[in-house]
Amino acid sequence: MKGLRSSMLPTMKVIHAPLEIAGQVGLICEFLRKLGIHSVGYNYYQTYLDYRKIINTDSFELAKILDAAIQEYDLFHFHNSYTFLEDRRDIEMITDAGKNIIMHHRGNDVRSRALAFKGKGYVNPYVNAECSLPDAEIDRNLRYFAKHASAAIVQDYELYGYVIDYYAKEGKPVYVLPRLIDVSAVQPAFKGSSHEPPLVVHAPTQRDFKGTAWIEEAVSRLRKEMPIRFLLVEGMSHAEALQLYREADIVIDQVLCGAYGNLSVEAMALGKPVICYIREDLVSRYPLDLPVVSANPDNLYDMLKMLVKDKEMREVRARLGRAYVERHHSASVVIQSLVKIYEGVWRNGGK
Known part of the structure; x- marks a missing residue:
């Protein structure tokens, strides 16, 4: 870990948006900051779960900080196939500014009904993916993010199977980062x-x-x-x-x-x-x-x-x-894997 801390990473500023997922975003930011990496998370979807380690806001206020964020942050770590703006104009604004993007797929944003039931080497007769986005929308989203993001992250190999073909086609890596807990x-x-x-x-x-x-x-x-x-x-x-x-x-x-x-x-x-x-x-x-x-x-x-x-x-x-x-799943262990992902994206410049 000392080698990473002495590299360019502590100077990198990371922003997480636009929503919290089961407390994971707040924990990531907290443990990145413990390593001296500037990291902040925003959440525009507040629920009764009442997570506190991020900045709670709304979509209107989040959109207002976009220009300043592009100037301030080096890496944009998005979650669950969402970004700052619903029409995704922000993606090209970010990449045009030379900044990198990671899309962290979380579940129902990529778990298509068809593939959840049957894929390469498996059949799952039990799965209920009705809460997922429509399959056609998942396909469009994955094509888009595979083209524009520097890399993708998923939390396990169940999700990996839904996204790998899209990103591999664009020559982009997909990393498996386990859930973390303090x-x-x-x-x-x-x-x-x-x-x-x-x-x-x-x-x-x-x-x-x-x-x-x-x-x-x-x-x-x-x-x-x-x-x-x-x-x-x-x-x-x-x-x-x-x-x-x-x-x-x-x-x-x-x-x-x-x-x-x-x-x-x-x-x-x-x-x-x-x-x-x-x-x-x-x-x-x-x-x-x-x-x-x-x-x-x-x-x-x-x-x-x-x-x-x-x-x-x-x-x-x-x-x-x-x-x-x-x-x-210890946060102190998992965060080291995330830092290595960031280091790879930083060094490759999204290539």
């Missing part, structure tokens, strides 16, 4: 001995995408056989939700998509065993020590029953999960 700020809450029935927690930010109906059905079925408690975490700030996750014995993330999300990372950091569907073709793309219990609608009931009955297994998975996050 592990020092999230202390594990391992569950000790308790006479209460196990508490199963699920946070359905997008019910159809996450498979909430299937999860509720599995829980309802299991409740007829053994005592368990169930909690849906909805409509509250991120900080409030984390407090509820701490009480969980088991956390269920998403059981349709085929990859784990932010909830899985947070739950593992808290020392909770996690259930989430991992698509079979993607298992080998994750680190070998991934402790997530994979379950889809066909076997969710069985996997949940297994964890509810086996306290020792829950304890083992909980500790493996915390260790996994410390190794692969």
Whole structure:
């Protein structure tokens, strides 16, 4: 890391826009600043999740700072296929000024319905991508950003498959940057001995995408056989939700998509065993020590029953999960990978 700090990177100024995604943008900016890299994030889409580590604004005010931003910043790190302006005039303004652009694809901006269901080497009969942009719009967006951006970033190999062909055609790199979490700020809450029935927690930010109906059905079925408690975490700030996750014995993330999300990372950091569907073709793309219990609608009931009955297994998975996050999702580790991406874009000048 010292080599990077002594290079040109600390003089580079990075702006993140135009919205926050699950607290990731704020964390990126915070940890870049810890390395001495000037970084700021703007969010024009405010929700009940109430993320605080970015500058909350609106689209009108964000558009007003565009000219000044082009003068001030060297690298524009955009998220979820959005930029400053709806018509994207800002993209050519930025590139004409000799500045670099990275597009960080986040999920429903690139997860086409057709490819989510069937792609190279996989079929996913469970996925529900109805919350994604229309396939034709995704195609247009990816063609555009692959042409104009210096590089793309995705958070895992599930998303990588949707974007790589577009960027490769333009000779642009696509980087996989894992989600990040400040592990020092999230202390594990391992569950000790308790006479209460196990508490199963699920946070359905997008019910159809996450498979909430299937999860509720599995829980309802299991409740007829053994005592368990169930909690849906909805409509509250991120900080409030984390407090509820701490009480969980088991956390269920998403059981349709085929990859784990932010909830899985947070739950593992808290020392909770996690259930989430991992698509079979993607298992080998994750680190070998991934402790997530994979379950889809066909076997969710069985996997949940297994964890509810086996306290020792829950304890083992909980500790493996915390260790996994410390190794692969710690912000201090992930940010080093991002700095290397920035360094490559800086040196190549977007070529």
